[in-house]
Amino acid sequence: SAVISQKPSRDICQRGTSLTIQCQVDSQVTMMFWYRQQPGQSLTLIATANQGSEATYESGFVIDKFPISRPNLTFSTLTVSNMSPEDSSIYLCSVEWGDTQYFGPGTRLTVL
Amino acid sequence: GENVEQHPSTLSVQEGDSAVIKCTYSDSASNYFPWYKQELGKRPQLIIDIRSNVGEKKDQRIAVTLNKTAKHFSLHITETQPEDSAVYFCAASRGAAGNKLTFGGGTRVLVKP
Numbered sequence: 001s002a003v004i005s006q007k008p009s010r011d012i013c014q015r016g017t018s019l020t021i022q023c024q025v026d027s028q029v030t031m032m033f034w035y036r037q038q039p040g041q042s043l044t045l046i047a048t049a050n051q052g053s054e055a056t057y058e059s060g061f062v063i064d065k066f067p068i069s070r071p072n073l074t075f076s077t078l079t080v081s082n083m084s085p086e087d088s089s090i091y092l093c094s095v096e097w098g099d100t101q102y103f104g105p106g107t108r109l110t111v112l
Numbered sequence: 113g114e115n116v117e118q119h120p121s122t123l124s125v126q127e128g129d130s131a132v133i134k135c136t137y138s139d140s141a142s143n144y145f146p147w148y149k150q151e152l153g154k155r156p157q158l159i160i161d162i163r164s165n166v167g168e169k170k171d172q173r174i175a176v177t178l179n180k181t182a183k184h185f186s187l188h189i190t191e192t193q194p195e196d197s198a199v200y201f202c203a204a205s206r207g208a209a210g211n212k213l214t215f216g217g218g219t220r221v222l223v224k225p
Contacts, residue, residue, distance in 0.1 A: 033212065033213075041217075041218075042201060042215045042216065042217045042218045043156065043201065043215045044215075045212055045213070045214075048212060058212075092155065092156075099144055099205075099207050099208070099211075100146060100158060100161060101146075101158075101213055102158065103148075103155040103156050103157075104155060105154070105155050106155055
């Protein structure tokens, strides 16, 4: 499987600001995904990021709030914009390897 | 879209006993069913998966069974050990490239020594 890293691992931010999370993979992958995991909850898909095309967002998530970039086959970013305390969560990227998904270590975001 | 229900939400077992977690799904086109284990503060890790052309799969103390007719699948952990304590998530997808995973709500397993 691929080795996946995320930056930052955690951050504490003020409401109204934005944070960009980076996801780096050591191999070229076609599909990358971004998930949110609220405290004590399951994983909810935010969007699918395919290189060379616009990200596909799930119901309840919009590009203005969670813009995503996918400039190449090993890298993606997720920005959490105009943050509020409700955005406090763990954000995870995952990559598709075969038909299986493998997860990055996550970014723990706290919004004050 | 797909909906995955997972039960129970919490499970406490004595070390050495077996643990069973059950999931049901709604999309009859789903044909790939992975299970993830998430220890506290860590990423979800794939522990076993099963595809719809197989009814059962084993890997040491872990097994997964699938009943496509009833649209349910289960995770079985035998001879549980304290290190099995974690949150377990089932998921379902249509299995083709780019198909998204839909996750169950998770089961918190506590193995008591």
